[in-house]
Amino acid sequence: MTDHPLTAAVLLIGDEILSGRTKDKNLGFIADYLTALGIDLREARLVPDVQEEIVTAVNALRARYTYVFTTGGIGPTHDDITADAMGAAFGVPVDHDPEAVEILLKWFREIGREPNEARMRMARVPKGAVLIDNPVSKAPGFQIGNVFVMAGVPKIMNAMMDSLAPRLSRGVVMQSRTVEFNAGEGDIAKPLGEIQAQYPMVVIGSYPFQSAKGFAANIVLRSRDEAALEEAFTAVTALAERLAPKG
Amino acid sequence: MTDHPLTAAVLLIGDEILSGRTKDKNLGFIADYLTALGIDLREARLVPDVQEEIVTAVNALRARYTYVFTTGGIGPTHDDITADAMGAAFGVPVDHDPEAVEILLKWFREIGREPNEARMRMARVPKGAVLIDNPVSKAPGFQIGNVFVMAGVPKIMNAMMDSLAPRLSRGVVMQSRTVEFNAGEGDIAKPLGEIQAQYPMVVIGSYPFQSAKGFAANIVLRSRDEAALEEAFTAVTALAERLAPKG
Numbered sequence: 048m049t050d051h052p053l054t055a056a057v058l059l060i061g062d063e064i065l066s067g068r069t070k071d072k073n074l075g076f077i078a079d080y081l082t083a084l085g086i087d088l089r090e091a092r093l094v095p096d097v098q099e100e101i102v103t104a105v106n107a108l109r110a111r112y113t114y115v116f117t118t119g120g121i122g123p124t125h126d127d128i129t130a131d132a133m134g135a136a137f138g139v140p141v142d143h144d145p146e147a148v149e150i151l152l153k154w155f156r157e158i159g160r161e162p163n164e165a166r167m168r169m170a171r172v173p174k175g176a177v178l179i180d181n182p183v184s185k186a187p188g189f190q191i192g193n194v195f196v197m198a199g200v201p202k203i204m205n206a207m208m209d210s211l212a213p214r215l216s217r218g219v220v221m222q223s224r225t226v227e228f229n230a231g232e233g234d235i236a237k238p239l240g241e242i243q244a245q246y247p248m249v250v251i252g253s254y255p256f257q258s259a260k261g262f263a264a265n266i267v268l269r270s271r272d273e274a275a276l277e278e279a280f281t282a283v284t285a286l287a288e289r290l291a292p293k294g
Numbered sequence: 295m296t297d298h299p300l301t302a303a304v305l306l307i308g309d310e311i312l313s314g315r316t317k318d319k320n321l322g323f324i325a326d327y328l329t330a331l332g333i334d335l336r337e338a339r340l341v342p343d344v345q346e347e348i349v350t351a352v353n354a355l356r357a358r359y360t361y362v363f364t365t366g367g368i369g370p371t372h373d374d375i376t377a378d379a380m381g382a383a384f385g386v387p388v389d390h391d392p393e394a395v396e397i398l399l400k401w402f403r404e405i406g407r408e409p410n411e412a413r414m415r416m417a418r419v420p421k422g423a424v425l426i427d428n429p430v431s432k433a434p435g436f437q438i439g440n441v442f443v444m445a446g447v448p449k450i451m452n453a454m455m456d457s458l459a460p461r462l463s464r465g466v467v468m469q470s471r472t473v474e475f476n477a478g479e480g481d482i483a484k485p486l487g488e489i490q491a492q493y494p495m496v497v498i499g500s501y502p503f504q505s506a507k508g509f510a511a512n513i514v515l516r517s518r519d520e521a522a523l524e525e526a527f528t529a530v531t532a533l534a535e536r537l538a539p540k541g
Contacts, residue, residue: 062499063514064322064325065335066325067322070322071318074318075314078311078314082313082314088314090342091340092337092338092339093338093339096499124483124500125483125500126499126500127500160481165480165482165483165484166478200502200503232370233370233413234407234412235371236370236371236372236410236412240371243372243373250309251372251373252310252343253369253373255369255447
């Protein structure tokens with residue numbers, strides 16, 4: 048547990064998300080995961096399978112946030128260039144890691160696959176990297192500096208998050224309360240803005256939707272200061288009752 | 295139709311996606327939409343409801359790509375700061391737009407809502423902006439320069455894309471072919487890499503999955519050069535047949 052704010056960014060790597068062919072499911076998973084650990088996700092970027100783009104993005108993000116989590120591009124095919132991009136970003140060579148080689152050779156023996164050159168590419172990591180265990184399909188991810196490099200396939204990525212989580216510092220978990228309003232945002236806005244001004248330690252967001260009864264909104268309050276959160280929650284709840292349709 | 299490559303970036307704005315509370319659905323929709331128009335989505339970013347972050351991101355993206363599409367932050371509440379952020383990014387004042395005021399006043403009359411200060415904030419746009427029609431809930435989006443500013447609610451955003459689409463140039467649509475392999479990526483990688491090297495005008499991606507029969511992968515070929523695409527597709531199809539399990 049630390050008193051400093053722990054921050055993070057996500058870097059999604061892959062042409063298939065940019066083309067629309069694959070719909071990303073990793074960002075939301077990582078966002079939930081980090082929120083539960085008290086780590087603030089502050090930014091995300093999506094870049095194509097182009098080394099220069101990956102290098103620029105990861106260097107911008109790792110300088111700015113406590114942690115960076117990347118997904119995609121660590122398989123055996125020609126379009127899997129994330130390991131080389133991370134080597135270029137950190138200015139270190141990329142080579143076969145003895146521990147990763149051992150894991151893969153054992154796995155290929157078990158499943159009766161030939162450990163050819165392409166498959167063994169998955170054991171290549173930048174110098175100084177520490178492996179991230181992959182209980183699903185064995186080929187490991189890796190951590191270099193404050194950057195965690197994971198697979199793009201959601202099932203594998205999710206398992207890798209569990210593997211690396213013990214290495215992360217944990218912050219005070221952000222608490223949240225939600226108040227549903229049966230009123231339009233336009234009626235909520237002014238008094239809600241006044242409550243926000245009164246409780247600067249609470250971040251208040253307004254998310255409108257259409258209910259069967261008409262305009263509605265979820266007002267979400269988030270804070271690490273529990274006392275302030277409860278006071279603001281009481282004020283917002285009273286406002287919701289005041290604005291509710293009479294009858 | 296233009297011979298120059300048309301490029302685009304998406305900027306998602308909103309704390310609720312970063313916290314994991316809301317799972318983004320807009321990126322995939324815009325990606326599919328642009329692909330169908332022959333416009334290449336090259337990058338996406340997600341930033342919080344913080345003016346400085348929005349300004350930095352939109353200025354980086356609008357300088358680099360033909361178009362930028364933003365979602366989120368154009369409602370009536372205190373956390374809706376996108377119009378002001380765009381004004382700051384373009385260095386222009388933000389004020390009530392007469393056309394937007396008229397649209398909103400008419401709408402509020404029709405639905406019997408009071409046109410209060412908060413609601414009329416939704417008529418504020420940066421100087422020089424052109425409105426984007428919102429057939430769902432009337433409050434318009436706007437275009438300033440090459441930046442299209444849309445709502446975050448998917449139903450509204452989708453309708454705004456239809457409204458603004460006639461303003462976009464169209465490129466040669468990227469064609470794609472998919473070949474399913476009943477083989478592991480590790481066996482596909484080397485010969486596939488050779489086909490990729492032979493057809494540089496075709497972007498070949500490999501997306502592994504587990505089928506009932508074991509390891510499998512979808513190989514996706516994308517190109518604007520139809521002849522090259524067909525040749526590469528023939529070569530990849532032959533490879534899939536060669537690698538298919540015998541029996």
